[in-house]
Amino acid sequence: MVSSIDGAAQGPDGRSGTLSNPADQRLLGVLRALADVVLVGAGTARAEHYGPVEPHPILTDMRARYGQPPAAPMAVVSRRLELHPSSPLFTHACQMTGAEQRTMVFTVDASPVERRSALAEVADVIIAGDADIDVKAVREHLATRGLRRVLCEGGPQLLAHVVRAGHLDELCFTMTPALTGGYATHILDGEPIIGSDWQLAHIIEDASTLFTRWLARA
Numbered sequence: 001m002v003s004s005i006d007g008a009a010q011g012p013d014g015r016s017g018t019l020s021n022p023a024d025q026r027l028l029g030v031l032r033a034l035a036d037v038v039l040v041g042a043g044t045a046r047a048e049h050y051g052p053v054e055p056h057p058i059l060t061d062m063r064a065r066y067g068q069p070p071a072a073p074m075a076v077v078s079r080r081l082e083l084h085p086s087s088p089l090f091t092h093a094c095q096m097t098g099a100e101q102r103t104m105v106f107t108v109d110a111s112p113v114e115r116r117s118a119l120a121e122v123a124d125v126i127i128a129g130d131a132d133i134d135v136k137a138v139r140e141h142l143a144t145r146g147l148r149r150v151l152c153e154g155g156p157q158l159l160a161h162v163v164r165a166g167h168l169d170e171l172c173f174t175m176t177p178a179l180t181g182g183y184a185t186h187i188l189d190g191e192p193i194i195g196s197d198w199q200l201a202h203i204i205e206d207a208s209t210l211f212t213r214w215l216a217r218a
């Protein structure tokens with residue numbers, strides 16, 4: 001996750017991409033290469049025009065040694081399923097993972113049935129929850145596929161839900177040298193979270209950008 005100095009999770013154009021910089025993008029590429037699966041909320045997938053993860057230029061050999069496909073598959077979380085089946089997120093997925101691994105869509109029982117069937121043509125649609133996604137059920141499903149190291153790329157709604165459910169054990173957080181002002185979303189959205197306790201694991205500076213890694217104490 002990334003924010004401006006004053007805590008905005010979105011740049012002035014309403015996207016997080018504009019807060020990022022080349023070093024942050026390199027870091028994101030490494031985190032993706034270390035992950036078994038990338039989990040993202042549909043809001044972020046839509047705003048940032050998500051496609052499948054691309055293989056890392058250097059780390060694909062390391063993945064192969066651990067029996068992983070060249071790139072981690074993508075898993076999108078959505079209630080409304082307003083995701084276009086012709087999006088590269090679905091149509092280019094197998095090419096990128098180098099395996100018969102389609103993009104997964106985790107949705108809820110209350111999602112529109114016709115959109116579910118349309119997406120099922122191009123993705124693995126999994127129901128995991130009634131009105132809200134059940135994070136434990138999502139992780140259990142991913143584990144049955146051998147996908148245990150889950151990189152959640154947000155956005156703020158999904159990440160807040162993951163934290164509230166007690167499933168975030170590590171946070172990689174970048175602070176970029178920008179002030180954005182206004183009433184911006186933070187990296188976590190929604191109701192306040194009480195009793196969350198984190199320990200700084202490392203902090204690295206590059207061109208006035210701070211790259212931090214935090215570990216949950218409990």
Ligand SMILES: NC(=O)c1ccc[n+]([C@@H]2O[C@H](COP(=O)([O-])OP(=O)(O)OC[C@H]3O[C@@H](n4cnc5c(N)ncnc54)[C@H](OP(=O)(O)O)[C@@H]3O)[C@@H](O)[C@H]2O)c1
Binds near residue numbers: 042043047
């Ligand atoms: N600063 C950062 O590091 C960072 C990272 C990622 C994204 N962003 C920014 O955040 C903005 C998007 O924010 P957002 O909060 O809308 O993103 P989000 O969490 O990615 O997406 C929200 C959507 O995800 C689905 N969703 C989330 N939680 C769910 C749950 N518990 N159960 C079922 N579905 C759930 C719903 O999809 P449906 O609407 O399809 O039902 C919901 O509307 C974009 O501007 C993006 O650029 C910032």
